[in-house]
Amino acid sequence: MICLLSYNVSSAAIVCRGKARTIYSAGIKIPFLSQVTVKTIHRCASHCLQGGVMGKKDQEREDFAGVSRRGFMQFVGISAGMIGTSLFSKQAFAVAANPGMSTDMPTDSAIHIALNINESNYNMLVEPRWSLLYVLREIIGMTGSKMGCDRGECGACTVLMDGVPRYSCMTLAVEAQGVEITTVEGLMEGEELGEVQQAFVDNDAFQCGYCTSGQIIAVEGLLRKTADPSDDEIRKGCSGNLCRCGAYQNIFAAAEQAAKAKKG
Amino acid sequence: MSTKDGIYYREGIPVPETPVEDGQPKFWEKTDIVGKPIARVDGYERVSGTARYPSDILLPGMLYAAVLRCPHPHARVKSIDTGDAEKLEGVKAIITAESQAVKGVTWKYRDTEVALIDPHCRFEGEVVAAVAADTWYRASDAIKAIKVEYEVLSYVVDHQQAENSSVNVAEEGNLLSDDEYSRGDVQKGFSEADVVLESDYATACELHTPLELHGCVTNWERDRLTVWESSQGVFGAQSRLAESLGMPLSKVRVTGHYMGGGFGSKLWPGKYTVLCALLARKSARPVKLLLSREETFLCVGNRPPNTMYLKAGATKKGRLTALEFDCAGPSGAFSAGGAQLVDWLIRDLYLCDNVSTRSKDLLINAGPARPFRAPGHPQGAWALEQMVDDLAYKIGMDPVEFRLRNIPEQSQARKGIPYTTTGLRLCLEKGAEEFAWQSSLAAVRQFNNANTHIKRGVGVAACLWIVGDGGPPSTVIMKLYRDGSVNLNMGASDIGTGTKTVMAQVAAEELGVHPSVIQIENADTATTQFATPSGGSKTVPTEAPTVRNAAIALKRELLRMAADDLEVGVEGLSYVGDEIVVRQNQSQKVKVTEISGLQKRGEVIGVGYRGPNIKGKVTTPFAAQFCEVEVNLRTGETKILRFLGAHDSGRVLNRATFDNQVYGGIVMGIGFGLTENRQLDGSQTGKLCNKNWHDYKLPTALDVPVRTASLPIEIDDPEANNTGAKGLGEPVTIPTAAALANALFMATGVRFTRAPVMPFDIVDQLSKQQKG
Numbered sequence A: 001m002i003c004l005l006s007y008n009v010s011s012a013a014i015v016c017r018g019k020a021r022t023i024y025s026a027g028i029k030i031p032f033l034s035q036v037t038v039k040t041i042h043r044c045a046s047h048c049l050q051g052g053v054m055g056k057k058d059q060e061r062e063d064f065a066g067v068s069r070r071g072f073m074q075f076v077g078i079s080a081g082m083i084g085t086s087l088f089s090k091q092a093f094a095v096a097a098n099p100g101m102s103t104d105m106p107t108d109s110a111i112h113i114a115l116n117i118n119e120s121n122y123n124m125l126v127e128p129r130w131s132l133l134y135v136l137r138e139i140i141g142m143t144g145s146k147m148g149c150d151r152g153e154c155g156a157c158t159v160l161m162d163g164v165p166r167y168s169c170m171t172l173a174v175e176a177q178g179v180e181i182t183t184v185e186g187l188m189e190g191e192e193l194g195e196v197q198q199a200f201v202d203n204d205a206f207q208c209g210y211c212t213s214g215q216i217i218a219v220e221g222l223l224r225k226t227a228d229p230s231d232d233e234i235r236k237g238c239s240g241n242l243c244r245c246g247a248y249q250n251i252f253a254a255a256e257q258a259a260k261a262k263k264g
Numbered sequence B: 001m002s003t004k005d006g007i008y009y010r011e012g013i014p015v016p017e018t019p020v021e022d023g024q025p026k027f028w029e030k031t032d033i034v035g036k037p038i039a040r041v042d043g044y045e046r047v048s049g050t051a052r053y054p055s056d057i058l059l060p061g062m063l064y065a066a067v068l069r070c071p072h073p074h075a076r077v078k079s080i081d082t083g084d085a086e087k088l089e090g091v092k093a094i095i096t097a098e099s100q101a102v103k104g105v106t107w108k109y110r111d112t113e114v115a116l117i118d119p120h121c122r123f124e125g126e127v128v129a130a131v132a133a134d135t136w137y138r139a140s141d142a143i144k145a146i147k148v149e150y151e152v153l154s155y156v157v158d159h160q161q162a163e164n165s166s167v168n169v170a171e172e173g174n175l176l177s178d179d180e181y182s183r184g185d186v187q188k189g190f191s192e193a194d195v196v197l198e199s200d201y202a203t204a205c206e207l208h209t210p211l212e213l214h215g216c217v218t219n220w221e222r223d224r225l226t227v228w229e230s231s232q233g234v235f236g237a238q239s240r241l242a243e244s245l246g247m248p249l250s251k252v253r254v255t256g257h258y259m260g261g262g263f264g265s266k267l268w269p270g271k272y273t274v275l276c277a278l279l280a281r282k283s284a285r286p287v288k289l290l291l292s293r294e295e296t297f298l299c300v301g302n303r304p305p306n307t308m309y310l311k312a313g314a315t316k317k318g319r320l321t322a323l324e325f326d327c328a329g330p331s332g333a334f335s336a337g338g339a340q341l342v343d344w345l346i347r348d349l350y351l352c353d354n355v356s357t358r359s360k361d362l363l364i365n366a367g368p369a370r371p372f373r374a375p376g377h378p379q380g381a382w383a384l385e386q387m388v389d390d391l392a393y394k395i396g397m398d399p400v401e402f403r404l405r406n407i408p409e410q411s412q413a414r415k416g417i418p419y420t421t422t423g424l425r426l427c428l429e430k431g432a433e434e435f436a437w438q439s440s441l442a443a444v445r446q447f448n449n450a451n452t453h454i455k456r457g458v459g460v461a462a463c464l465w466i467v468g469d470g471g472p473p474s475t476v477i478m479k480l481y482r483d484g485s486v487n488l489n490m491g492a493s494d495i496g497t498g499t500k501t502v503m504a505q506v507a508a509e510e511l512g513v514h515p516s517v518i519q520i521e522n523a524d525t526a527t528t529q530f531a532t533p534s535g536g537s538k539t540v541p542t543e544a545p546t547v548r549n550a551a552i553a554l555k556r557e558l559l560r561m562a563a564d565d566l567e568v569g570v571e572g573l574s575y576v577g578d579e580i581v582v583r584q585n586q587s588q589k590v591k592v593t594e595i596s597g598l599q600k601r602g603e604v605i606g607v608g609y610r611g612p613n614i615k616g617k618v619t620t621p622f623a624a625q626f627c628e629v630e631v632n633l634r635t636g637e638t639k640i641l642r643f644l645g646a647h648d649s650g651r652v653l654n655r656a657t658f659d660n661q662v663y664g665g666i667v668m669g670i671g672f673g674l675t676e677n678r679q680l681d682g683s684q685t686g687k688l689c690n691k692n693w694h695d696y697k698l699p700t701a702l703d704v705p706v707r708t709a710s711l712p713i714e715i716d717d718p719e720a721n722n723t724g725a726k727g728l729g730e731p732v733t734i735p736t737a738a739a740l741a742n743a744l745f746m747a748t749g750v751r752f753t754r755a756p757v758m759p760f761d762i763v764d765q766l767s768k769q770q771k772g
Helices: A038-047 A056-062 A069-076 A132-140 A196-204 A211-225 A231-238 A247-263 B003-007 B042-046 B083-087 B136-145 B185-189 B235-244 B273-282 B293-298 B344-348 B378-392 B397-405 B424-435 B435-449 B499-511 B537-564 B596-601 B656-676 B735-749 B759-771
Strands: A003-008 A012-015 A109-115 A120-126 A160-163 A164-167 A180-182 B061-071 B075-081 B090-094 B106-109 B112-116 B127-133 B147-150 B175-183 B195-203 B215-221 B224-229 B252-256 B287-290 B305-316 B322-332 B357-364 B454-464 B475-482 B486-490 B518-520 B573-576 B580-584 B584-589 B603-609 B622-632 B639-649 B707-712
Touching: A038 B424, A109 A132, A120 A132, A120 B003, A132 B042, A132 B136, A160 A211, A180 B580, A196 A211, A196 A247, A211 A231, A211 A247, A211 B042, A247 B656, B042 B215, B061 B136, B061 B273, B061 B293, B075 B127, B075 B596, B083 B090, B083 B136, B083 B573, B090 B136, B090 B273, B106 B235, B127 B136, B127 B273, B127 B287, B185 B305, B185 B322, B195 B378, B195 B573, B215 B273, B215 B603, B224 B235, B224 B273, B235 B252, B235 B273, B252 B305, B252 B584, B273 B287, B287 B603, B305 B378, B322 B378, B322 B475, B344 B357, B344 B454, B378 B397, B378 B735, B397 B424, B397 B454, B424 B435, B424 B622, B424 B639, B435 B622, B454 B735, B475 B499, B475 B537, B486 B499, B486 B537, B499 B537, B537 B580, B537 B584, B537 B596, B537 B603, B622 B735, B639 B656, B639 B735, B656 B707, B656 B735, B735 B759
Parallel strands: A109 A180, B061 B287, B224 B252, B322 B357, B486 B518, B639 B707
Antiparallel strands: A003 A012, A109 A120, A160 A164, A160 A180, B061 B127, B075 B147, B090 B127, B106 B112, B175 B357, B195 B305, B215 B224, B215 B287, B305 B322, B454 B622, B475 B486, B475 B603, B573 B580, B580 B584, B622 B639
16 A cells, blocks of 8 residues: 655655555556555555645545556656565666656665654665665655764764664664654654653753754653653763754753653 | 734833934833743744754755865875766766866955865865765765875974975965054063963864754756855855856845854855855756765864963052963964954953063964854963963962952953943852852862862853944844734844844834744845844844834834824824823824724835944953862863853843853863864874864763853943843853863862863873972
8 A cells, every 4th residue: 555645845755554566657667556545545644744735635536546547647756755666677767755856776776675754654765875864864855853974973863763762874774674763753743842842942952953853862762761860861861962052951951851741 | 812912912011112213212121021031933943853954955856966175285186087977877967177167166265266176275175076966875976986186295284383384385475464462561561560470372273063064055047046055144155155156146045044053164155055056057956065074174164273372460469460472373274364363352351551462373284264153262261361360379369359350441452442331340259159159169178188089179260252242234124914913034044042032032022012923034135134144242232233123113114104093293102012002192092903004005014224333332241150170180080060151241132042152152162171172193194183073072961061050240231232232152152161271270280271171181291290
């Protein structure tokens, strides 16, 4: 089953609940999709990240299973990043996330991976050397996780993997399969901020804001492990995240507030 | 609750009066919104991940660029072969010095104009080529596939050797300037002193390395260029770009709503901005060019290392009689202020009739400097504040007391122009009180007597920052929507200091609306009004009064319209809450949102300009910082127990963002004093040894003080500007390292004259002291 959602102007995501078969893509005919119901599309849409724009298109289409090639092309034409498929042809294949663009990806080195990010599934073709951070930011378009150094020294890229803070720049996309990945976007509760995020706002725990998502994830990870951390534990929990603006004191205060908020 | 109810937070309470035409707005005696620690207006965006920084921008068809840089500190490109790179998968454009795209395109390092890609590379990190490819990885592959033949030249990377070096970084030689300043007669001053001390000092080269990588996204639409740049000033970036590319300003649009830190390194764009635009044009695609983290250590600026000599004389009553100061520092490979302002505190901070200074600026084969948070001042403070402590000890006087005996009321460096206000005395007195200075001295003595290898010390240091008054130009437009909500349009970037929030508070205070209904448009050369870059601690003193002026202009227009509606003269009207009333007859009034002119037009705007500063006086922020450290004499490890920043920056506009600046400045000062040091391999390759955050050490969560406190010293300053606020962003980091050095002296008995003071320096000095 496949569900297509676009949540910002420049990229589209295919959220996949199960194993997708094949889809059409920019002029290349690929064996047909199996059953997809409109209901599933709507369920996927509501699970997806904020700003889902594509929902409307889904609603317009009555019968996905009997989708016309033209109707389907309208979706795929703007995506092409996330395709879960077995390729039957050796020819160059559009996989770039950015609409209107093609990246020639040789079939012998591209790898199909499935990532679980913020409780949604993403299927895509990646080069083995691509980091999870690169895929998050440049392929999927989830830019909440930031790139500060791309070499595991600053923590701006921190995400949770099965609840544990990890540097996504030091994780290959191919390695990130089979775990639950949580980014800062995933801490939102609908349009409302999660407890840690709210605590950061209340305590002015940032200045330029660029290290902030990493700090928030680090604190979230800390609190999931240690519900009532001491001052030392808070510092240690944040010690993998650099803040050049020096907002540490307020970050520690935010962690304290969030710990209390989580206990409820 | 309807939007209308929420807009006016002061029902029935008079909103500050609008002044008569050409009058100065009244000084705010009491404020309702200004000064409060309200949460940032864009806090939601920053913590949710929805704030789009320039490095986050994704455009259809976008390519990724990378830059090939010279790996030698001094070299000439003999030949360049891009054949292999061109054949790589996904490579769409390559630019070298020979490309048509760069013909005639120049870049200015300050006043020195050079070719954008110059085969003569004067520093490690100078541009040699640039590529654009469809993924970031492929761009990096392409860079590695470009074959360059270099003629490696001799280099000089130590500024102390540069003056007499046989290696010329530039044809004209390496000495850029040798400036002198003097007042009075220092020799006479020394002869009148009861105690004269002298010492050498040195501070290391510091690198900005903000969290967001330098870089931009550029996109052409035929001959119109749009740039998303991580920048402290979009208008500055616009004019640099337009100049380099030979384009009219109206065809270059630079936006930068959010940016991930700059500290001076993003006051203007870089060669990378121009290269990105050229690659975008050549490939006919949008291009994202982000420097790698390593590149940001090499080529986007630094705080120059400085070597200093200070000789000081004082009477046994604690009065300074003479100060003689020598300093030198490298601009890097191009003129960039290698010793800029290092002597300013010596000239201006303490009362002294006899001062002479000499500052030498030199060229070396390393990346050119860029202003770094309070250029020159932390270095000057490092020397002066340690010397003042030594003088105090020599005459048996408390270091705080010594400073209190030398407080000037005027700017001596400016030939005696008075300060509009000076809080230096209060910062020292109140700071010492809040810090419990006196009792801390006793407690430390007691602790040290009772302990063998763990010792404590407390330290103080004071400062001022050369500018605090901001100034023209700046334009702000404030628009009132039909329903009374507001749009605030300004060009200034919010570099993390909370500018947008502060400006919303100023507008809210003046208009009587709630900050939450103020929509802010900022930092876009096409759609927002002109502002100079956010730096120099001038954003608040420049923009806040401009915002206030815009609000006043808006209110004037509304009063005129109301006068028409009510058929009375405008002089008889007052703004009260959400209404305009006739003073003599309070029942005759009109609701602002019901003014017919506003309803008809759908909007009313007010244009504010930044007026001139007061003549004959100067506005300057002051500060004193206090700290307590604990040192393990065996390992040299230093734990900072507490820090207090007592800051006179005039009116506090937002208590939360004010305090955050104090905390952040102190962290940066800790880096300058204890952990940061750009190291060049002078003896073998001249290359940068530590171009990553593992080896160039920023203070982490484990390095910052256990507790940092901020004590604002608020003095009414109606002459500063119409909000009474002075700059804050830089004074917060000036005295920090010196305060630490003074505390370390108390703890260890060793005077650390070289920054940074790392654990092995402490152990090394202690063992030398034992032997000697």
